Amino acid sequence: MGQPFDPGQPYQPGPPSPGRYPQGAYPQGAYPQGGYPQGGYPPGGHPPPPTQPKDRSGMRRWGKGLTFVGLAILVVSVVVGGILAATGAGNIVNDSFVVEPTARHAYDAGDTFTLFTEDGRAPSCNIDGPAEPVRNGSLTAEFDHDGNHVESFASFEVVQGGTYTFECTDRVVVASVDVGGILSLGGGIALAFLGGGLGGLLFLIGVVLWIIAGRKPRTA
Known part of the structure; x- marks a missing residue:
């Protein structure tokens, strides 16, 4: 039996009665310590929108373009440079x-x-x-x-x-060495090394961009 009401004393609420709320249920606006109920959201709330993957189509196009352009420069430089160098050397050796x-x-x-x-x-x-x-x-x-x-x-x-x-x-x-033979020999060697080096560099950059663009984005 509870204590009799004394108008001269301030009101002191007593401990909650057992079984006041069903298990897992709480009055409106009240939540257990630590936040929202497990798997729930605040009243009227919505789950955060899913993270959209980054658009890597531009990087993929650049990668493909640099790969093919670099490969073409590499092949043309080595082939044409080799022909020029061989022609220049041949002109020197023919009359020796x-x-x-x-x-x-x-x-x-x-x-x-x-x-x-x-x-x-x-x-x-x-x-x-x-x-x-x-x-x-x-x-x-x-x-x-x-x-x-x-x-x-x-x-x-x-x-x-x-x-x-x-x-x-x-x-x-x-x-017998003429200026044309020397220029052909030196120019062929320079084209093979410089043009081939530039083409190889562009080819490697394109391959790297292509690989990066093809990777699946990480999900949280």
């Missing part, structure tokens, strides 16, 4: 002979020839002919001759046509 230790060769006025050595040292050479050839030291070149790499150490221009005799203290390769 070896002085070991002597040799004879006929030239026309205005022809040029260059002396090449295998070990980088410049042997002493004596050139006899109708007229002494003019020394031209501005021309430099290198190529492979009979499986050996040779480098130029002297260049001459013929002022009078006729047969010239070469006599050198060491093995020397003599070749």
